[in-house]
Amino acid sequence: MEALGARLGMWGLNQAVAGVEQLGAPVDDELGAGEISIHSDLLVHGSEANRSDRRRCGLTLRYCPAEVRAELGWNAKGVIVSGNGRAGHWENPPRPEGD
Numbered sequence: 001m002e003a004l005g006a007r008l009g010m011w012g013l014n015q016a017v018a019g020v021e022q023l024g025a026p027v028d029d030e031l032g033a034g035e036i037s038i039h040s041d042l043l044v045h046g047s048e049a050n051r052s053d054r055r056r057c058g059l060t061l062r063y064c065p066a067e068v069r070a071e072l073g074w075n076a077k078g079v080i081v082s083g084n085g086r087a088g089h090w091e092n093p094p095r096p097e098g099d
Contacts, residue, residue, distance in 0.1 A: 017044050066090060 017023075023044060031037060033054070039045065041060060050056040066085040070078060078090040085092060 020044055 029037060066080060066083055067087070069089055075089050076091045078092065080090055080092045
């Protein structure tokens with residue numbers, strides 16, 4: 001797992017895709033304040049540094065059947081939204097009681 005962490009960099013930043021030029025010409029999609037981009041996490045994407053004094057945030061949602069097995073500790077964060085996790089792989093943390 002250490003090799004994977006080193007390859008991805010801290011928090012998965014600074015990634016590079018070998019042969020990316022074979023995927024076609026890049027397309028700019030500049031977003032204004034308050035706008036969002038909804039896309040597959042398989043889409044090769046990135047952004048320049050945030051030079052504003054406002055924060056930039058991202059939210060990733062992944063849906064999968066309860067039978068899927070996750071690595072890298074993702075199963076500790078998984079929330080069962082439908083059905084059940086009888087196998088006990090997903091920890092399904094309780095809902096927060098407040099904000």
